[in-house]
Amino acid sequence: MKKTFLGKISKKKADRFEVMFEDKIFKGRPRGRIKLIDNLYVGDNVEFTIEDSFANIEKILPRTNSLIRPNVSNIDKALIVIAKEPEPDFLLVDKMIINCYANGIEPIICFNKADLIVKEEIDRLLLPYKKFMKCITISATEKDNLDELKDVFKEGVTCLAGQSAVGKTTILNSILDLDLRTAKLSEKISRGKHTTRHVEIYKVLGGMVMDTAGFSVLTLVDKEPNLLKDFYHEFLEIQNRCRFSSCLHINEPDCAVIQAYEDGKIDSGRYNRYLQIYKEVKTAYDEKFI
Numbered sequence: 691m692k693k694t695f696l697g698k699i700s701k702k703k704a705d706r707f708e709v710m711f712e713d714k715i716f717k718g719r720p721r722g723r724i725k726l727i728d729n730l731y732v733g734d735n736v737e738f739t740i741e742d743s744f745a746n747i748e749k750i751l752p753r754t755n756s757l758i759r760p761n762v763s764n765i766d767k768a769l770i771v772i773a774k775e776p777e778p779d780f781l782l783v784d785k786m787i788i789n790c791y792a793n794g795i796e797p798i799i800c801f802n803k804a805d806l807i808v809k810e811e812i813d814r815l816l817l818p819y820k821k822f823m824k825c826i827t828i829s830a831t832e833k834d835n836l837d838e839l840k841d842v843f844k845e846g847v848t849c850l851a852g853q854s855a856v857g858k859t860t861i862l863n864s865i866l867d868l869d870l871r872t873a874k875l876s877e878k879i880s881r882g883k884h885t886t887r888h889v890e891i892y893k894v895l896g897g898m899v900m901d902t903a904g905f906s907v908l909t910l911v912d913k914e915p916n917l918l919k920d921f922y923h924e925f926l927e928i929q930n931r932c933r934f935s936s937c938l939h940i941n942e943p944d945c946a947v948i949q950a951y952e953d954g955k956i957d958s959g960r961y962n963r964y965l966q967i968y969k970e971v972k973t974a975y976d977e978k979f980i
């Protein structure tokens with residue numbers, strides 16, 4: 691009987707992957723019952739044996755949570771990175787926040803490239819989010835305000851998420867003094883591809899951080915449309931005043947959330963995107979269960 695070790699999938703790229711065990715990294719090969727590399731997510735805790743200095747995966751331990759696009763698992767926090775350029779896509783941000791809350795992940799917004807924009811403008815954009823979640827403003831290239839971010843990275847597993855070119859890899863480079871590949875927005879556009887093309891975990895200040903490839907669309911799969919409202923934390927304290935306890939805050943009479951929106955107490959952007967996301971998710975849901 692071979693000795694079994696408990697490790698973590700730390701990198702996956704095409705048909706290769708790596709397993710992290712204490713301070714060592716083993717190249718892996720899938721084997722036995724877990725043949726398909728598709729089944730492995732970065733972040734998976736695995737039992738493995740060692741053969742010819744390769745790690746053979748024997749078993750994937752149950753995941754506390756997982757996300758698709760990127761395929762990652764066992765996440766504690768997601769750092770949703772936005773920046774002055776590319777222009778923030780708040781529909782994408784709101785969907786990511788829903789995905790986080792639905793999977794027991796703490797979402798945190800990181801506004802990067804603060805050197806390119808006046809502070810008042812950042813404050814205005816983040817105002818609706820600051821009410822219910824942590825928001826951190828930094829400049830990765832100027833190494834400005836990185837301490838608050840370091841505090842986030844110190845504990846647990848944090849996944850970097852956000853559009854291509856917002857500076858996810860640059861953040862890691864700044865904090866870890868690494869030299870990972872980054873590229874200008876214009877280069878990314880002209881070359882038509884993302885710079886980071888795989889997911890990898892880095893040990894940072896006692897915690898772990900996953901760098902991922904940026905993406906520009908997110909479909910919320912298999913979400914129950916009627917549950918979406920529960921992932922809007924700014925609705926929570928208001929919605930017990932709605933006439934119906936099942937109120938979706940769309941067109942019901944005596945809805946406290948709609949009233950708060952009309953009074954300017956709930957951000958109109960957030961509310962209108964809620965309506966849009968609800969519609970999108972409901973259409974997909976209805977098609978599936980017809």
Ligand SMILES: Nc1nc2c(ncn2[C@@H]2O[C@H](COP(=O)(O)OP(=O)(O)OP(=O)(O)O)[C@@H](O)[C@H]2O)c(=O)[nH]1
Nearest residue numbers: 803830831855857858859860872873874885886904
């Ligand atoms: N002015 C300024 N530019 C920055 C800052 N952070 C990153 N950049 C630049 O933004 C560009 C994109 O950075 P990347 O780190 O490659 O972005 P990414 O999010 O990892 O992109 P993908 O890997 O394609 O998902 C690079 O040219 C960086 O130098 C910042 O704080 N200020």
Ligand SMILES: [Mg+2]
Nearest residue numbers: 858859885886
């Ligand atoms: Mg990158």
Ligand SMILES: [Zn+2]
Nearest residue numbers: 932937939945
């Ligand atoms: Zn309501």
